[in-house]
Structure formats: C-alpha cells, structure tokens
C-alpha cells in the first residue's frame with residue numbers, strides 16, 4: 001500500500017474551499033429530481049462549494065429551484081461538436097444556457113456502456129471549455145487494469161489524452177475526478193492513501209502538460225467512488241485533494257447533508 005506521507009508534495013491547495021459534486025446519474029425522474037433539489041436548496045447551509053449534476057431532462061427545472069442559492073448546476077455529458085446534425089446529442093452551449101457551470105466528462109459508465117474513448121473525451125473537454133463550462137474529467141482504472149499493475153499508466157494516459165494540446169488560460173478551471181472504476185457503487189471506497197498516490201500521478205501528468213502556475217491555480221483533483229458520510233473527510237483531508245464526486249449517497253437528502261457536514 002502506498003504511504004502518502006512518504007511523498008514530498010508542495011502544499012499549494014491548502015486554502016481552497018472543498019467542492020462536493022453530486023452525480024445523480026439516470027436515477028431520478030423529473031419529480032424526484034425537483035423534490036431532492038428543493039430539499040438541497042432549503043437544507044444545505046455549509047459554506048463549501050456544492051454542485052449538482054442531474055440528468056439533461058431535469059436540468060432546467062432543477063436550475064430554477066437552485067436560482068438565488070449557492071448551489072451550482074452541472075451536466076453529466078455534452079457532445080464534442082458545437083452544433084449541427086447530431087440527433088439526440090446536447091451541446092455544451094445548451095448546458096451553459098440552462099445555467100450549468102460544470103459538466104462531467106468521460107465518466108467510466110459512459111466509457112463502458114457508450115464506448116467513449118479518450119479522443120471523444122478530449123473533444124468534449126475542448127467544447128466545454130469553449131462554452132465557458134468547467135469540465136469534470138473522470139479518470140480511473142478498472143479492476144483488471146489494477147491487477148495488471150497498469151493503474152498509473154491508465155491515469156497518465158486518460159489525463160494526458162483528455163488535455164494534451166489544449167490551452168488552459170488563467171480564467172478557465174478544470175476538475176479531474178479520480179474514480180477507481182471498481183469501487184464505484186460498491187459501498188467500499190479505496191484506502192485514502194491510495195487515492196493520494198493516484199492524485200499525485202495525475203498532478204505529475206498535469207505538470208508535464210501545462211505551466212506550473214496553471215496547474216496550481218486552475219486545476220483541482222477530487223476523489224469519487226463510494227464516498228459516504230463515514231469516509232468523506234478521509235478524502236477531503238488529503239493534501240492535494242479538493243473535494244469529492246458522490247453518486248449513490250447524493251440521492252438521499254440526509255446522506256448528502258451528512259457528507260457536506262463531514263467535509
């Protein structure tokens with residue numbers, strides 16, 4: 001097991017407010033989404049950054065409920081072209097128009113079930129940035145890749161291919177979500193020290209791609225994968241970890257409030 005204390009890291013992220021991102025996936029109907037959004041708006045008081053990513057259909061209504069609050073809105077995907085004859089797709093610009101600030105890209109469920117490649121993710125990141133959205137780029141190894149000792153390779157590849165050749169200017173922000181695929185939805189998060197080591201690998205890839213001041217000021221790394229109220233602070237207390245991406249435990253108001261409280 002890795003020992004994060006053995007890694008000497010510049011502690012440049014200590015004063016950044018943590019972010020909690022809720023990924024509702026395709027788990028709520030419109031009425032359920034509206035009801036949970038109202039609960040979140042009425043009950044979340046903590047001074048941390050909270051972003052909620054409902055399904056496309058629910059975005060507009062949930063956005064209306066959050067208006068006037070500090071809760072931010074994100075999409076779960078966008079298309080890789082700005083506009084055109086792409087039946088069934090949703091553009092980054094449309095997400096922006098309905099009030100999104102964020103968009104999750106390259107989630108492992110999309111890579112697995114929809115054949116999303118690193119190249120597609122790259123083009124989506126480019127569109128998201130052009131539309132003024134903050135991409136939340138998901139990277140992470142499968143169990144098989146982990147067993148083959150390919151974890152770091154996968155993280156470097158996915159991070160690099162998503163971002164290489166793009167220019168990130170001082171007004172743009174990017175979040176990388178490290179999500180070990182094999183623990184998503186399992187109820188068992190990974191050892192926080194292992195997440196810390198993965199985050200360091202991701203940071204190294206970023207330093208290889210961008211000027212160090214851009215990496216320090218414009219990138220954040222969050223952990224995702226079976227985050228709940230009992231383990232969330234183990235991750236948010238790590239050096240170089242700016243928050244969490246929460247799936248299952250964001251669907252119940254009490255669980256979600258407890259996560260926010262424990263950050």
Ligand code: PGA
Pocket residue numbers: 023179183184185186187224225226227245246247248249
């Ligand atoms: P989980 O999902 O919290 O249910 O493991 C996380 C995610 O898929 O983003």
